[in-house]
Amino acid sequence: xxxxxxxxxxxxxxxxxxxxxxxxxxxxxxxxxxxxxxxxxxxxxxxxxxxxxxxxxxxxxxxxxxxxxxxxxxxxxxxxxxxxxxxxxxxxxxxxxxxxxxxxxxxxxxxxxxxxxxxxxxxxxxxxxxxxxxxxxxxxxxxxxxxxxxxxxxxxxxxxxxxxxxxxxxxxxxxxxxxxxxxxxxxxxxxxxxxxxxxxxxxxxxxxxxxxxxxxxxxxxxxxxxxxxxxxxxxxxxxxxxxxxxxxxxxxxxxxxxxxxxxxxxxxxxxxxxxxxxxxxxxxxxxxxxxxxxxxxxxxxxxxxxxxxxxxxxxxxxxxxxxxxxxxxxxxxxxxxxxxxxxxxxxxxxxxxxxxxx
Numbered sequence: 001x002x003x004x005x006x007x008x009x010x011x012x013x014x015x016x017x018x019x020x021x022x023x024x025x026x027x028x029x030x031x032x033x034x035x036x037x038x039x040x041x042x043x044x045x046x047x048x049x050x051x052x053x054x055x056x057x058x059x060x061x062x063x064x065x066x067x068x069x070x071x072x073x074x075x076x077x078x079x080x081x082x083x084x085x086x087x088x089x090x091x092x093x094x095x096x097x098x099x100x101x102x103x104x105x106x107x108x109x110x111x112x113x114x115x116x117x118x119x120x121x122x123x124x125x126x127x128x129x130x131x132x133x134x135x136x137x138x139x140x141x142x143x144x145x146x147x148x149x150x151x152x153x154x155x156x157x158x159x160x161x162x163x164x165x166x167x168x169x170x171x172x173x174x175x176x177x178x179x180x181x182x183x184x185x186x187x188x189x190x191x192x193x194x195x196x197x198x199x200x201x202x203x204x205x206x207x208x209x210x211x212x213x214x215x216x217x218x219x220x221x222x223x224x225x226x227x228x229x230x231x232x233x234x235x236x237x238x239x240x241x242x243x244x245x246x247x248x249x250x251x252x253x254x255x256x257x258x259x260x261x262x263x264x265x266x267x268x269x270x271x272x273x274x275x276x277x278x279x280x281x282x283x284x285x286x287x288x289x290x291x292x293x294x295x296x297x298x299x300x301x302x303x304x305x306x307x308x309x310x311x312x313x314x315x316x317x318x319x320x321x322x323x324x325x326x327x328x329x330x331x332x333x334x335x336x337x338x339x340x341x342x343x344x345x346x347x348x349x350x351x352x353x354x355x356x357x358x
Contacts, residue, residue, distance in 0.1 A: 004108045005119040010128035018094040024107045025097050033196035035128050036204050041079045043072045043103045072106050096121035132203055141236035142211045144355040149219040150245035152310040153252030155334045156218050162343035168350050169209050171217040176201045179225030198227045214350050241324040247331045253302035255334040267293055
């Protein structure tokens with residue numbers, strides 16, 4: 001039997017020393033957030049965890065421990081016969097639970113008896129979470145950011161997605177948050193990650209970037225759907241200079257209807273969103289918009305919403321920010337050729353750009 005080791009840190013360099021990271025918490029806990037790259041081999045599933053907790057509170061600690069131990073033993077045995085059946089003699093797993101207590105130590109004890117060099121994360125998931133919070137809520141951002149700005153419907157995301165192939169570093173916050181921004185931005189069938197999971201994804205993406213090179217990020221608000229951009233990044237975004245994409249409103253409206261076709265196809269969803277707009281249109285104006293939805297005049301509706309709210313909100317935000325506009329890219333058409341040309345223009349500029357003071 002090899003003794004169980006203890007790890008006291010959850011930074012990438014420390015985690016990289018292991019062949020596999022095993023999260024033994026329940027599937028529900030794992031789904032909310034977990035260490036990057038971890039696999040979920042629960043020693044108690046969600047129903048078993050609830051059962052044991054109820055017995056512990058309402059009946060007896062002894063009975064809860066006995067039933068819990070039986071579940072744990074059966075679950076670990078199943079993992080050994082399935083997920084872990086092919087692990088080699090020199091296998092080095094890191095095991096963690098919520099706080100480095102009974103669940104992770106139960107799994108680690110069995111794995112170490114097999115002969116594997118097993119380590120438990122001291123403090124469990126909470127140790128990792130404290131590390132994430134320190135990076136995103138206490139540290140300063142070391143990246144040189146450039147905001148990709150433009151009014152609603154300017155195809156900023158489509159341009160951003162073309163940049164990596166041209167050698168430009170990007171941070172795609174909408175992809176990380178699984179949301180396209182604004183009230184219309186929910187992705188059908190894809191719920192947003194929990195805030196903790198969003199922060200884990202974000203930190204992993206940030207760590208993969210080269211701080212010596214600029215990073216282009218879409219100009220967003222401090223919330224993307226229901227996910228909040230952490231202070232470290234948000235403060236850096238508020239100080240960053242901008243590249244602005246300008247497109248005639250009718251073309252933006254046409255593109256927006258195409259890009260948000262999944263919402264436009266559901267009349268009830270669209271009508272419900274109109275009721276939640278952050279502006280307070282008159283009943284007459286709201287009635288006109290509803291009629292546009294009923295008649296399928298979605299391009300006209302998009303243009304009307306831009307004129308009444310979105311363009312005004314963007315203009316106000318730019319005035320208040322006082323951020324420098326480094327470059328303006330004007331597009332007449334948001335077709336593939338236009339988007340490719342805009343991406344190339346932006347990539348050429350970014351590759352030559354140096355932040356002030358460097």
